[in-house]
Amino acid sequence: MTIILYILQNAYKSQRYQFKNDEEWHRELLASYSGKRLSEMIPENVDFRVVNASPEIGDSADSVFSPDKKHLKNMIKKHSPDIVCACGKIAQKGCYDLGIEFVPLPHPAWRQLSKDITNRIQENLSEMAGVL
Numbered sequence: 001m002t003i004i005l006y007i008l009q010n011a012y013k014s015q016r017y018q019f020k021n022d023e024e025w026h027r028e029l030l031a032s033y034s035g036k037r038l039s040e041m042i043p044e045n046v047d048f049r050v051v052n053a054s055p056e057i058g059d060s061a062d063s064v065f066s067p068d069k070k071h072l073k074n075m076i077k078k079h080s081p082d083i084v085c086a087c088g089k090i091a092q093k094g095c096y097d098l099g100i101e102f103v104p105l106p107h108p109a110w111r112q113l114s115k116d117i118t119n120r121i122q123e124n125l126s127e128m129a130g131v132l
Contacts, residue, residue, distance in 0.1 A: 002129035005081035007091040010054040037108035040118035043126035051075040053094040067094025
């Protein structure tokens with residue numbers, strides 16, 4: 001089965017989610033706004049993982065951390081993806097800096113991200129993964 005690794009920016013705490021660690025973030029991700037939008041991009045019949053470009057957890061939505069190259073290398077090695085999707089500029093910069101092949105995607109929290117765009121992304125990734 002094809003494994004797709006989605007790389008986001010970084011986690012942050014909010015009134016609803018008080019992430020203290022990576023495990024808690026993963027558990028709550030798909031219930032969040034970003035997670036729901038990300039779900040629209042994930043093809044059926046693939047295995048997927050979601051990581052952040054930085055392991056840091058911000059105190060608010062304004063918290064932005066530079067991509068952590070060591071962290072990204074470790075995540076790619078750990079998950080051995082067939083396809084790497086970098087969601088947003090920070091994730092894309094991290095992949096570019098590492099010199100790895102990746103699919104650039106908008107971050108799921110992007111306010112202009114429409115259902116049409118997420119559907120096209122899902123279709124394109126399905127084709128890439130050979131699951132059409």
